[in-house]
Amino acid sequence: MAGAGYKLFSTGDVLSASDVNTYLQQQTVMVFASAAARTTALASVLAEGMVTYLKDTDVVEIYTGASWVSLDDPNAIQNSLLTAKGSIVAASAASTPAALAVGTANQVLTVDSSTATGLKWATPATAASGMTFISRTSFSAVASQTFDSVFSSTYDTYLVVIERILGTTGSDDLQLQLRYGSTTQAAAYYGSTTTFTSSTVYQQSSNAAQFTMASLISKAGQTGSAAFYVNGVGNTSEQASIYGNGTEAETPGGAYIFGCWAGTAQTYTGFLLKPSAGTMTGEVSIYGLAKA
Amino acid sequence: MTNETIGIYDHATGETIVREMTDAEQAIRDAEVAESNAAKSAKAAEAQAVEEAKIEAAAKLTALGIDPKALGL
Numbered sequence: 512m513a514g515a516g517y518k519l520f521s522t523g524d525v526l527s528a529s530d531v532n533t534y535l536q537q538q539t540v541m542v543f544a545s546a547a548a549r550t551t552a553l554a555s556v557l558a559e560g561m562v563t564y565l566k567d568t569d570v571v572e573i574y575t576g577a578s579w580v581s582l583d584d585p586n587a588i589q590n591s592l593l594t595a596k597g598s599i600v601a602a603s604a605a606s607t608p609a610a611l612a613v614g615t616a617n618q619v620l621t622v623d624s625s626t627a628t629g630l631k632w633a634t635p636a637t638a639a640s641g642m643t644f645i646s647r648t649s650f651s652a653v654a655s656q657t658f659d660s661v662f663s664s665t666y667d668t669y670l671v672v673i674e675r676i677l678g679t680t681g682s683d684d685l686q687l688q689l690r691y692g693s694t695t696q697a698a699a700y701y702g703s704t705t706t707f708t709s710s711t712v713y714q715q716s717s718n719a720a721q722f723t724m725a726s727l728i729s730k731a732g733q734t735g736s737a738a739f740y741v742n743g744v745g746n747t748s749e750q751a752s753i754y755g756n757g758t759e760a761e762t763p764g765g766a767y768i769f770g771c772w773a774g775t776a777q778t779y780t781g782f783l784l785k786p787s788a789g790t791m792t793g794e795v796s797i798y799g800l801a802k803a
Numbered sequence: 804m805t806n807e808t809i810g811i812y813d814h815a816t817g818e819t820i821v822r823e824m825t826d827a828e829q830a831i832r833d834a835e836v837a838e839s840n841a842a843k844s845a846k847a848a849e850a851q852a853v854e855e856a857k858i859e860a861a862a863k864l865t866a867l868g869i870d871p872k873a874l875g876l
Contacts (some may be wrong), residue, residue, distance in 0.1 A: 579844040646814050654807035654824065654832055660815035684839065697831075714846075720835060727835065781814075785832075797814075 532556070540571065546579070584726060593698040601628035642670065652792055655785035662745030662780050666799035669741045671782075673795070674759065675734040679789025684714075685725040685737070689744070689773055690781040691750055697721065702771025706759065722771040723787065725757055734793070735759050739769070740800075744779040751779050756761050807832060 515533035520526070537558060543549040545567045553561070559576035571582040581589070588600055588608050597613025614620075614632020621633040643666075650656040661671060676685065689696045700722040708710040716722050725737060739755025754770040773779070785793070806824040813819075824832060861871040 552851075646812065648812045648819065650810040650821075652808060653810040653821065656810040657812065659811065682843075684840075720838065723839075785835075786834040787843075788836045 537561060542566065549579075580605060601630050603627050603629075624770055640800055643799045643801065645669075645799055647794065647796040649794045650792065652790045654790050655690045655783055656791070656795070657690065657695075657781065657783045658795065658797065659693070659781040661782075661797050662741070664746045666745065667742055667802050668800040669744065670798040670800060671739050671741060671755075672796045672798075673735075673737045673784070674794045676736060676789045676791060676793035678786045683789055683791070684723045684787035685735075685791070686721040686723050686769070686785050686787055687753065688783045689777070689779045689787075690783055691777040691779050695783055696773060696775055696777060696779070699774035701774055702753070702769060704769040705769055706765055706767040708759070708765030716771065718774070718798075721785070721792045722753065722773075724753070724755070724757060724769045724771065725767050737767075741782070743773075746778070748776045748778050750776045 515538070518530065519536050520530075534686060539562070541549070541553075541561070541563045543552065543563055543565055546565055549563055549565065549696070557574060559574060561574040562571065562582070563574075563579070572579040573582055581587075592600065592608060592610050594600075594610065595612060598610045599613075600608050601611045603609040609628050611628050611630055611632075615634075617634065618632040619635050621631055622629060623633075625629040637651050645661055646663065648656070648658065673685075680686070688700075693732075697720045698718070700716045700719045702722050702724075703715045704724055706714070706725075714723055724739070725735070735758055737757025739753055739757075741751060741753050743749040743751040751773040752771065753773075755764065756768040758764070758766050760797060785791070806826065806829040808821060809824055809828070811820045811822075857876070861876060864871045864874070864876070
């Protein structure tokens, strides 16, 4: 029977049928067309330790005395475990391989103790911190430029960057008004701007129709820039505040800082920039600052 | 007479419109510009009045034989 072990044959020994059966046939890797062919062939000689190769499945199996098991089972991962492209091997418990099917585009592997494997493919959450680009708008020779639907409940605070702002004359002021829906808030702005050049100039907006944020925005051929934060907009009806600074394009050159408060509470959704006279050209980028 | 041009960007639709102001919008714009100019003129006049008052005061002090510079003026 299989498991007879090893016999050292000496010169003149007789090779009996039993020797051939037990030391040779039953201790080799027997090749069969299928499991059914093996069952037929070994019906009366099955013995623990037999090893077979099945041609139809290309599997090497061992007879345990009770059943045939794959040679590499249970300590190897079977090809059949992975049934589709993108499947990966995880574990549903200690020493228990399990397949995890592929997720969808741009998902990432995430720990989740509620799933069978403790893993899942999930879409990464939007970054909870940092600054998010909302829009960039260029304008040329306009008497006003409106930015609608840029404030929402997604953020509490917004950063507005003004680049290459150029007015018609060197005496134009840059003014701001908030908007809610398609309505421009044209009253109750309270704020001040301080401009530092060869002298210090204060400019105040008190219950004004707009907030004058820069005393001068340009001198022909010289563009200015500014950046300001806006909060109290987009969420509920609030009195918004605006604060920032910039540089004016004017000889001898200077800087300005400003702050403003909108005395009328609204759910502001946008704003409008305009020169105090004439037209302006420039670019404006808007960013949202994450709440947490 | 041609009205001024305005730009409107709507982030909800992604649409940018550049168009001529309506007459009503232009009227508001003209009023705001006039208001801004008036405010500037008033501020300039105020600054001018302060400067003239300084000169007048200095002249009076000088007439009294007092050097304004000695007073730090």
